[in-house]
């Protein structure tokens with residue numbers, strides 16, 4: 222009886238510790254030396270603007286999904302909870318940051334400058350004090366309790382008040398990027414790059430553009446990033462819990478910005494953004510400049526063999542993808558398709574005289590309609 226009891230206690234203790242453990246799903250991404258590949262989301266909301274979760278929930282979700290870093294970017298000008306939660310522009314960061322430190326998730330201070338188009342919505346991250354990005358005019362509007370529509374419809378068309386907000390973000394050495402340029406409510410006549418954006422890009426104030434946001438991606442924005450050498454961003458813009466967001470948006474995973482950083486740190490991420498060393502992971506697609514996607518694909522794909530040679534000298538090889546990025550390869554000569562799902566391998570053959578084969582990686586886009594071409598050795 223005694224033995225039985227102590228066994229039960231031991232089983233209970235084990236079960237208890239398993240229940241109490243918070244588990245992170247590790248995401249394996251290929252590094253492209255000398256850079257580490259980091260998975261980041263630079264656009265998230267909390268109850269401190271129009272989000273529906275407490276800042277620590279944002280951190281827990283991102284950590285458990287294998288992220289390296291997030292930015293909390295509550296709206297400056299849109300504060301629909303202010304009747305219940307006072308406007309505190311730095312609160313989401315101040316609450317999220319200590320949680321991130323204890324989990325090993327990098328949390329970056331940010332905010333969303335929220336105006337009509339143009340310029341639309343812009344995120345400023347790596348800022349020092351979000352409260353200073355609220356302009357005097359916006360402060361006065363909140364003081365007089367104008368409705369959201371009042372400031373969105375009036376101020377910006379007649380005054381260039383947004384420039385004051387962006388100027389302050391830049392003064393704080395913030396990294397500013399343009400959010401969801403094709404978001405339907407602000408792009409009724411279709412997505413376009415306005416003169417305002419060209420000017421902000423020329424001044425070095427806009428340094429990146431969201432090529433993917435929430436459940437959509439924008440081919441035009443991809444081309445602008447390549448043309449102007451801007452960082453490509455892919456962010457969730459999550460407002461609900463992660464689970465509700467993924468169900469509402471009907472996506473398998475939230476969009477991520479892949480950052481190729483010299484080190485896994487805030488400074489490392491900042492340097493990579495400044496150098497436009499980023500790519501976007503959106504559903505099954507990876508979008509980015511060819512000079513980054515080529516080594517990324519090369520680091521993910523391994524051809525091993527031959528492990529068998531048949532009577533005609535045809536050699537059999539294993540093509541392996543040990544990462545979490547999917548790769549869909551099509552042989553440009555034969556049309557054979559190799560579906561390299563995450564953490565999988567397939568078998569393929571090479572005729573006696575073949576030393577290498579050329580493939581198009583269908584889901585790695587190096588331009589809005591250009592797929593990455595790779596050549597793999599079969600020797």
Ligand SMILES: [Zn+2]
Pocket residue numbers: 333342400401
């Ligand atoms: Zn927005």
Ligand SMILES: [Zn+2]
Pocket residue numbers: 264266333458
């Ligand atoms: Zn947003």
